[in-house]
Amino acid sequence: MTAPHILIVGAGPTGLTAAVELARRGIMPVVIEKRKTASNLSRAVGILPHSMALLKPSGVAQSIQKEAIELQRVIFHEKNKIIANISICDEPNPNDRLFGLAQDRTEQHLLTAFEQMGGHVNYGAEFLSLSQSDTGISVSILGKAFRFDYVIGADGAHSTIRQSLRIPFNGHELPETWSIADVEAENWINPSCFQGFILDNGGISVVVPLENNRFRVIANRPDALQALPIPMEITKLRRASQFKISVRQAETYQMGRVFLAGDAAHCHSPAGGRGMNLGIADAAELAKRIADGTTDGYHAARHPIGKATLRQSERIRHAMSSAHPTVRFIVRNMLRLAQRIAPLRQRFVKNLLDL
Template sequence: MINCFRRYVETYLSHNVCMTHSPPLIIGAGPVGMAAASFLSRYDIIPRIVDKRAEPSKFSKALAINPRTLELFEASGITDKLLALGRKIHGATIHRNGRIVAEVDFEELEHRFPFMLALSQSATERVLREDLAERGIEIERQIELVESPNLAEGKAELVHVETQANESVTAPWILATDGAHSVARKSVHVPFPGDTYDRAWILDDIPLATDFAPDRAHIKLQDDGFLFLMPVYTGEEKPGEPTVWRVIGNYPEPLAQLTESNPIGESQWNSSFHIAHRLVESMNVGKVYFAGDAAHLHSPVGARGMNLGIEDVWVFAELAKRDELSLYHQQRWPVDNAIVQRIRTITGFVKAESFIKRTLRNLLAPRMLHWKSVRETMLKTVSGLDHPVPLLNTKPEEPPAEEGRRSRRRERNQ
């Protein structure tokens, strides 16, 4: 920094630019970017991580951590911290006309993490920030990547938002985790093909008085749409507080469809959004690599967004350790493509925006979920266990089938 400041002064501020040769650069300090920094630091690869936001977001797009992500975080010691804060979601319940028509349970996976962990993205980010602080990695905030014509060569143009000072950085590689509107992706002109649905979906996080089991996700199949409900946990709940639920639906006012539930407090967050399914044509261009929403988008139906991004950067760190980043596209693009396409298909079935499609969905979905092969596909897709990760060498220690089921039932009944 002293040398940089000296060069800055020597130019008499004529261009307000400081040229530096930096360590590897991560653009974006959301959960995917922070996970990347944590994974890399285990191998003594200490990146610089910058983010244009002045402070972390208070809102949580992601609500659940899947078994695959819990596996990937184990060696870093992060999994235990997440488990201490979150709540276990043991399965999903499908409702139709006021009654339960089907259920799926994660214990069918026979995995050492037979559940989804409900924990808000803001809480997950808090754990990751603390982990980075323990590793001596500081997130540099209010530093924004602007479109950089030579980014593929590792040359990034940064702007310090508060002072408007410019900084030109040359990095050995750049990992872009800067989200759906990635400036890095635009800088290298990589295509991001896919589609966006016209009809908006509505999201509401609100305390509810309801009979819905708080250790499960719930899907309501309606004649004219659908509703998805999931409890929201931050790890800071107080005894006696009502459970906050996330309600998502393809209705203008999804809360009006909750005839068996009553809001008992103010909405904590509501938003409308459009579903997109997209995937970059290449996971890297030159020295720029993409992960998370900068690389792929899909609906929340599969609960894979943040989780898939964390898997991206776990693989990235393993390849960086081996000096084999040339294999990143080969290892990640086929996996990400298969998942995006699968979730597009599932989403199309769930949203069913024509009368005929909704009628077929309402008739078929409950029956299909009684088929073992369909339940297995659904569970593996949501849990992230629908494909192997070649560099993940550890095999889960699975309890004997019956013993595992009994122990988990005892846990749920406590």
Template sequence: MLPERTDVLIVGAGPTGLTAALTLARRGVEVTLVDEREQPQVTSRAAVVHAYTLELLDRIGAGAPLVARGLRAPRFSVRDRDRVLVTVPFHRLPTRHRYALMVSQSVTEQVLTERLAEAGGRVLRPYRLTGLHHDAAGAVARFDGATVRARWVIAADGIHSTVRTLAGIPFTGPADTEESFVLADVLVDSTLPRDGASVFLARGGPLVWAPLPDERVRLVATATDPPAEPDAAYLQRLLDERGPAQRPDRVREVFWSSRFRLHRRVAETFRAGPILLAGDAGHVHSPAGGQGMNLGICDAVDLGETLADVLAGGPDRLLDEYADRRRPLAHEVAGFADRLTRLAVVPPAGRPVRNLLLRLVSALPPVRHRVALRLSGLNQRVTVRQ
């Protein structure tokens, strides 16, 4: 049952909402976390947790248990079929997490849910938000059969955020950025190394090949009009067209598959009075580079700690500073993901030059290190609230 009043209402119990709730609960804040689904999702888009995200999860007690359930990948590669164009090692990163952690988003959510329970919190399901308005005392949220007054509301309800829509916050971006993607967890016969993710640059678009625990592999690829649930034959064609050529992968089993479409979008503000945005409610972009969930988790820790400080007597302007920090980061990450996608779709005549330039650049250790910092998220240390 929903409470009549709460200090903080969080709508959406994905990684962003769970992280925000855990951060606040550990600070002793009264928080109510709701989700409209009856059960957590067992399939998920994200499959990597980067080093900076792990550092922040360490701060709220969720880093170590998540690392224990994931696969450490100490490098990232960019390939054109059988040619390795760039290898980005993580072993020199200035962190204890010198790797990318390959782990399904559903596992990340399980770990966060377990830690939230230990902190005295839980997810209330299923509650669908139907109305929202705010006044000088906070916000009033209406659900089917219930009303909750909250001092603050966090929108963590994803791309199609009801909170953001009801708050009247525009969600804007270039008109020509719609892309379709295929995702699948598969079992494959492959000679590719399982100590790092690979991005294959191909004429049809990028293909991400990422190892997961239990011998599974996550495939992510741009595609034109893909089926709702791509089957083994469809995924095999993608691998044949974009993956290794001399010793091609062979799909043995498909555990789950899906498609989704998205536009590049960033909210025009991350704060409207007592309503605050985090994660996909505030920004969405290409999954290239595996940045989306990571940015959302980082939003959530930043917002949770900032909001806890305000509730403890800190100035209200701290929340404006949160919004001012996170929105430029969202634009920067969206641009980075777009650039990775554009590298893949260079016309055939330009691919030799592209490949040569990438191989020359990859020969420079300082450049490789900067790319590693960017992929890992550690470049955010200079811009986020510590």
């Protein structure tokens, strides 16, 4: 039997995971990416144990682990006062660890593994349209026509593939402007910990280590650094920008021979740090199903998981950004109890680490 001919559109973490997972099973996909070069954006930081387990057979998890920071604790502040300080590295299973690494570095590890397997990403090649029949899909790439058995749309939240198939992307945009800063800083407090700050009037900001003395700051405010209640000694500002967030999910992840994965299929706020991890899991499942010939079950397997993750991420965002005194009281006390009572702490850590 000849291997199916696969096109992956998009070389973000989702597309690259699909590429690696297909290539290691002997199916070499064609990967196209409209950017001219690899990305240098830090976006997702937290890599969950589930993603590490999926990326282990290809060796990608091992190379990520060599570079990533193993996060030790999660510390919550109400403005500048610590309200909970919870260890997340006491789980007996050594695989239950949360790693911090800038997304561009995670993508680089995936790309290196794919290239070592003989794969190649075609940068500067933009997907524009397709037409599909029962037997295959015709796609025009850089003015030339190609035929594929399956196409994977891993082309992000504004997916052209999803739009060209007219798949509804149901949901809404959040009203507030979010901001992100990627900085190098000295003498930052608890530098190997994830730190969340509950601010006045429904504000939240988060600081996560990316590497030694490099941090990602994110807030639901227009200026992430200004929102921080504890000043940072910044030595270099690598990047700062603002963005809007949508909470949406594609009505279907599969239409004929075309599949959606990652942000093309779902997007939500960074609360809970699930976006990239969900995309990695979609991609790994889809690659396995293509290799096993069980693609028909892909939507049924992944759509409910995406829906549950969106709901959970929204629950966290609502709780952490509520300005209501009762909600703040409950959140503050739940975090304090999670620090002090072992079963609650274990449940908190499980919720944080599980996908």
